[in-house]
Structures are given as C-alpha cells and as structure tokens.
Amino acid sequence: MYSELFNIEGLVSSPSFGDGNKEEILRMISLYEKDLPKLKKHQKGLLSPDYLRSITKQGRHGAAPYIGYSTATDGSEWIIKCAKKENKQPLWVLVWGGLEDVAQALHDAPEIQNKIRIIWIGGPNKKWSANSYSYIVENFPNLWFIENNASYYGFFSNNDDPDSVKTTDYYDKYIAGAGHMGKDFKNYYDGNVKMGDTPTLLYMMDGNPNDPTRESWGGSFEKFSHSPRVVYNDITTVKDTVAYCTVTEFHLKGPITNIPNGTVCFWMETTLKGKVQKWPGFYMGNGEYAIKYVPKQAELLNYKFTSDIPNFPVQEGKLVVENVWPDKKHTTDYKLGKNWYTDKSDPKLYDGKIQGGKTILKWRNDILMDWAKRWKWLSEK
Template sequence: MQSIILKSSVKYWFIGAVVILALVQTNISALAQTKPRIIISTDIGGTDPDDFQSMIHLLMYADRFQIEGLVSSPYGDGRTKDILNMIDLYEKDLSKLKKHSSGFPAPDALRAVCKQGAIKEAAYKGFSAATEGSDWIIRCARKKSDQPLWVLVWGGFEDLAQALHDAPEIKDRIRVYMIGGPNKKWGVNAYSYIAEHHPDLWMIEANATYRGWFMDPESPKNITSKAFYGNYIQGRGAMGKDFINYYKGDIKMGDTPSLAYLMKGNPDTPTGESWGGSFTPIDRSSRAIFERNTTTADTVATYSVVEWRFKGPKLAIPTDSACFTLDISGQLWPGYYLGEGRYGVRYSPKQVEVGSYTTHSSISELDGQKGKYVSVAPWPGKRGPNDYVLGRNWYGDRTEPELFLGTQQGAKTVSKHREEFLMDWAKRWEWLK
C-alpha cells in the first residue's frame, strides 16, 4: 500500500512539475510577445546628424523591441543606405551584445525591413504618392496582433501622412510618437493633412519635450553631453568608434525620447512619468491664416501652423504647383497655387522668435512680399477660429511654467530622467568594451 501511495505521489508530483514548467514557458513566451512593436521613420543622413546617434542607441537596445520597419523619411540627402551602414556596425558588435541577451535580432532581419520613404516634402495638400515606406507602414499595421504598432517619427511626416491617406483604417492599429519642432517646420504640409483629416489618431506630438535629452544644466559632470562620450563610449566596439563622427561625440539624440518612452513608464498613459516625457491631452492644434502680410503686431504660438495666402493671376497650371518661395532666415519654403488666382504657403516656427519673411517668384504679384511675425510660448496658445480640432487621444507638451527648460516647453519631464537613462545605457556600452 505504501508503495502504491509513493508511486502515486511521484506521479502527481511529476505531472505538477510538467504543468509548472509549461506555465513558466508560457509566461516566458508571453513576455517575449510583449516587446513593443515599432517602426522608426528617420531622416538619418539628412540635415541633422543626431539620427545616427539615435540609431546606434536603438540597435544597442534592439533586444527590447520588435523592430518591424526602419523607414528612410529624409529631409536632405538621407537614404536607406545610411540605415544599412549602421546595421553593418551593429553586426560587428553583435557577438558581444549577445553574450548579455539572446534577444538581439539578426542583422539580415533588420536589413529586410529597411524601406525607402518619401524623398521630397509634401505639397500643400499634404500627400502625394505611395512609397515603399508608406506601404510598409500599412502592411505592418494590418498584421494581426494584440498590440498596437508604434510609429516613431524621427524625420519626415510624409510617409505617415501617405499611409493614413491610402489606408485610413490603420488608425485603430497604430500609435504615433512624433518628434515635432524642426521636423514639423519642414513637414508642415504633411502635418496639416494629418491634423485636419485624421484628428482621431492616437498621437504624442513632442515639439519641445524631447529637448530635455540634451539640455543638461543640472547633470552630473560625468554625464554632460560633452563628457559622456569620453567616459562611457570611447573605445567600445564598432558603434562606439563611429559615434565620434556625429557632433564630435557630444550627446544629442533628439529623437531617442520616442524610443525611451517605451522603455520606462506606462506607454498607455502619456500623462504619467516615463523616460520619454510626460504629456497633456490637447483638443486643438494652433493654426493662423492670414490673407495679408503680417507685422510684429501679429502673434502666433510657437509650433503652430501659420498660413499666408495671396491673390494673383489665374493660371492654367494644376493646383498644388509650386510657383513661389517663402524666405525666412535664408531657408526657403515652397508656396503653391491653390486655384482661382489664390496662392498659399505654410510655415511652423520652431522656437520663440521675432521672424521676418520675403517671397520670391517670377510672378510679379507674388514677388517681394514682406512681413514679420512674433511666435510665443506656450503651445498651443490662445484659441483661434482656424485651429485644427483634435480628437481625445492627441497629446502635447506640458504647459506648466515649472516644467520649461528655458523656452523649451515640457523639457523637464525628460531631463529629470536623463541620469537614470544614460547610466543604463552606459552599462550596455560596457558590454562592448
């Protein structure tokens, strides 16, 4: 009898152990599936070299994410080759990284999801034609998954706008963290299309918060933007060797807060604490329309969309044809024919400023128009009749004065986590030593 009882106990113990092991394996599998699904849309290789730094950071944390797409959405000369060059460096360091985590993706798997996006900025209507990048966003968004697809916009907005135009139903499947500011300035037409036609998009629009990543007035001396390279990056792997080529190794990585938002904090709650900042719900996006030249008596919110519209001859050319330029501080924005003798151009000031503009055109009525404007914080500022009305899932930079760093709205919600984030990254650089 005792033998029977013993055998029975062993049997049930074995069954219990098998069940527990299965549960553990199930939980491990479930944990693996909770890696955030991401697509990065980047202007790497374009006008600002900070995307190279952010791409190196992404690859060093690639075990933490399901990277479904790396889209080149450039302002300037950036192309997919710039992403591929970074993956080549990652491949050289991969054996050292894998000693610490088995979750790093194969280099060829990353190369397979590199796609070329829009090369030119969108015209006035905000979209043009499908690209390899915009189609890839749609394809990934349509995958069956219990998770949303996070579209992290580091560069141009054009591919996101095109994807939403071509497949508006994907809005229910994606969440967007958009690095605005200068990107909004260059991609103002694509932004305007998104805000006007897809206000129900789940969106974090970070126009200034991200700047807390590289504004370090209170950082310990060992992790200031200039000191971090020498203390923690220099001499560590192929990626560390390459890092010096961008801002001489000074830390900027202005796009990285979008990724950091998914690394520490609850991404379902933009109003909470996270490495990528804290945000506030907004129900409108500022837009000012002027049917005349402006003066310093005209005040607009920083990061708002400003439209100047002019009258001129009725031309036998397609609407959305570029036919004049707006010159602000030596930078040029194309202006477009809107039809019926109407012309328009958009601009988004990226900082608090008193600005002036001049127009240039072979059309005499549009040539030499001049004016000034004043942009002020905070954004979105005072309500206006032409503001874009947004849905309930659009979030912007925090407006409390105590969360500003200088004139940068909400930046302290990122800078407060800077030391913790950078020291976590320093540990990974040790892996490459």
C-alpha cells in the same frame, strides 16, 4: 543596442529634408553586426542583422506638397502592411523627422487609423513637414498621437547637469574605444550625445506606453483639444502674434497663370543663424497662392515672398512668435479628438525656455548611465 526590448516591424528612411536614405540604415546595421558578438555575451534576444535588413525600407525623399500626400513609397506601404497584421497590440509608429510616409499610409489606407499609435518628435520637424502634419490633423483627429514639440530637448540640455552625464563629454567617458559603433559615433556632432529623437524609444522602454500622462524616461504629456492654425490673407506685422509650432497659413493674391494647381511657384524666405532658408509656396488656381509655415521657436520672424512669375508681388513682413504652446484658441484651429497629447504646460516643468523639458531631464542620468553599461560591453577585449 536595446533591440531585445522591441518587436521591431520596420525601419523606414523618410527624410522630409536632407540626404538621408535606406542605405545609411543598412550601413548602421552592418556596424551593429560587427559588435553583436560582444553584446550577446551579456544580453539575450538582440535582433539579428539579417532580420533588421529585411524590414528596412525607403520612404519619401522630400516634403509633401500642399495637400499633404503624394504617391506611395515602399515605406508607406510597409506601414500599412504591418498595421493590418492580426495582432492584439497596436502598431507603434515612432516618427523621427517628417510625417510624410505616415500621411501617405493614412491616405492610402484610412482604415489603419485605429490600429496605429504615433509618437512624433515635432518642433523643427513640424516646420519641415507642415503639409503632411496639416493633412493628418485635419483628416484624422481621432488618432492616438503624442506630439512632442519641446520636451525632447531635455534629453540633451545641460542645465544643472551632473558632471557624470554632461552630453558634451559623454563620448570621451563612455563611448570612445567601444567597438565599431562607438568609433562611428564620433562622426555625428563630434560625438556629442545630441539624440533628440531617442525619447520616442525611451518612452516605449520605460513603463506602460498606453498612459502618456505617466512619468517615463521619454517624458510625460497631457491631453490637448486644439492644434493651433492661423490663416492670414495679408502680410503680417509686429502686431501679429502666434505660438511656436502653430500652422501659419498665408493666402496671397497674384497674377492668374496657366500653371497646374498645386505647383510650387513662389518662396517664403526666412533667415536662421545668418543663412537664408526657402520654403515652397503653391499655386491654388485663379490667381490664388498659399503656403503653410510652422515657426519652431520664439522669435521676431522676418520673411519675404518671392517668385519668378511675372508681376508676382514681392512682399516682406514680420511676425512675433511666442514661447508658449498651444496657447489661445482660434476659430481656424484644428479640433482634436480625445487621444492627442503634447508637452506639459506647467511652468514648473520648463527646463529654461523648454516646455516640458524637465519631464525628461530628470531621468537623463539614469538613461545615460544605463546606456554606459552597454558601451562598456563593447569596450571589452
């Protein structure tokens, strides 16, 4: 609905988990096509549906293996192709979900690292793509990279919210009856405006994107020099503490087996809201096993390692996760270059427990009321 503001080079479906696919993007473009005549009455320069279809690509399904990359996809190859175009501007890569296709593109064409700028909604997505993130941060620390692990929550938090823009009733006030896209919107979160990836676009829409420290609709960020990584060679207890979004590695000893190195062969089981989640662990050879896990929130984490391998030691542990990022330094941290940015750490900018949340929350009224104007266009007879 704001496509006139962007030179869109590609739309890549890259689900590190779930059933997302290219066809879902194409379906959304078809809805946009039906609504486009009404939008064009008010706004010039909106991109054509046929062009958007031509740049829609399928990326990787599922999380990357332990090494962080696998095989090329149409999506990763498209990122490389677009990055290599002659252009005075960098290619901005806005990542909504896992980093698998970005990691694959960088692995296959490392020369593009100086031609791309990445804005990533991390947090839970970092949990799902721990391996691809680790590959990127270890091998490409000089990337230009905004790692938004928490600030984006400010877009759909309802703390101290003006009645006009509560995300829970925004649909009823501004979207209901607004064209084909408006009708479809009700299918997602029952119409709740919970669009945690949208701040990447908002960041590009408002002001100079080359300065992440500025105030913008998409948040304000600060430089950081280390991405926390903690390595445990044993089961942890309540005496062990990490910051949320820390790459937490467990290296375990077990039976020597003849399965290939890099094979998924054990699981880390955790529980979220009463449901068991299983995270894949890998065989590293010579009886060595390893897994990378990223906790997304402050909690007392209870976990269990299980495997079908005979004589694999089933073990249970606990880990305290603190609500602070990136926290103290460790000798095992990933060292970052001068262009890596993340959520501002000033306590005054917390939105409740959300680090940096107020850097977006303060603009939400402006954002949603601006969007409401475009929904109104679609409500016209």
